[in-house]
Amino acid sequence: MIDRDQIGLEKAHLRKYFDEVWKQCDNPWNFKAGNIIVKKKIEIIEPYAVSASSIIDLGCGGGEFMAALIGNRKPEIVFGVDISPKAVAKAETAGVFNRLIAADINDALESINRTFDLVLLNEVLYYQKDYRALVQNVAARLAAPNSVIFIALAIGPKFLSERDGKSVMSLFPASKWRLEKKARVGYTFKKIPLRFVFWKKFSQTHKLILIYRKMQ
Numbered sequence: 001m002i003d004r005d006q007i008g009l010e011k012a013h014l015r016k017y018f019d020e021v022w023k024q025c026d027n028p029w030n031f032k033a034g035n036i037i038v039k040k041k042i043e044i045i046e047p048y049a050v051s052a053s054s055i056i057d058l059g060c061g062g063g064e065f066m067a068a069l070i071g072n073r074k075p076e077i078v079f080g081v082d083i084s085p086k087a088v089a090k091a092e093t094a095g096v097f098n099r100l101i102a103a104d105i106n107d108a109l110e111s112i113n114r115t116f117d118l119v120l121l122n123e124v125l126y127y128q129k130d131y132r133a134l135v136q137n138v139a140a141r142l143a144a145p146n147s148v149i150f151i152a153l154a155i156g157p158k159f160l161s162e163r164d165g166k167s168v169m170s171l172f173p174a175s176k177w178r179l180e181k182k183a184r185v186g187y188t189f190k191k192i193p194l195r196f197v198f199w200k201k202f203s204q205t206h207k208l209i210l211i212y213r214k215m216q
């Protein structure tokens with residue numbers, strides 16, 4: 001994990017930072033489809049992906065997660081957005097996206113004039129200075145009634161806190177959104193979940209996974 005101290009970046013620094021990250025390595029977060037956390041995330045989101053004919057992945061990286069998620073299925077639209085052109089170039093080779101753009105998510109929202117069945121904010125929010133505003137913008141522009149938003153947040157001493165997770169949840173009022181799933185996918189130390197181990201050397205203890213469905 002090369003970026004654990006790089007959370008909450010100002011917009012002006014995001015592109016420079018991620019360009020550099022992607023220049024140094026073409027698998028910066030050491031993605032492995034067989035990783036237990038990845039497998040659990042996919043298990044959670046797959047039922048929604050199977051029935052989605054349009055999917056957008058905001059902060060898609062090199063497309064590895066999307067490739068692992070949709071496999072050989074061919075949803076009508078699989079849209080990827082990443083701030084790093086290098087990431088987008090790699091995502092092109094993943095063979096799963098039929099639309100990709102290299103842009104900051106907020107900027108991309110200005111030009112994407114449609115909604116999606118499934119919207120992914122997977123391991124991307126904590127880099128944003130104003131991640132709450134980003135979530136609101138994404139929810140307002142990309143979700144129609146019945147759309148599903150999947151959010152994965154790293155929680156731990158060097159990432160977000162459970163309280164930050166709650167503040168994200170407060171952006172989805174029960175009058176408009178149904179919480180389909182809230183899960184904690186944890187790292188363990190000697191079989192003990194890290195979130196119960198108060199040894200602050202860990203940068204993250206678990207992922208908080210949230211799935212919301214927009215109501216009529």
Ligand SMILES: C[S@@+](CC[C@H](N)C(=O)[O-])C[C@H]1O[C@@H](n2cnc3c(N)ncnc32)[C@H](O)[C@@H]1O
Binds near residue numbers: 061081106128
């Ligand atoms: C930790 S990676 C996650 C990649 C992928 N979602 C996954 O879970 O495997 C975060 C990605 O988000 C991209 N990113 C960060 N901030 C962004 C922004 N404001 N707009 C678009 N992409 C962004 C980075 O370039 C990077 O590829």
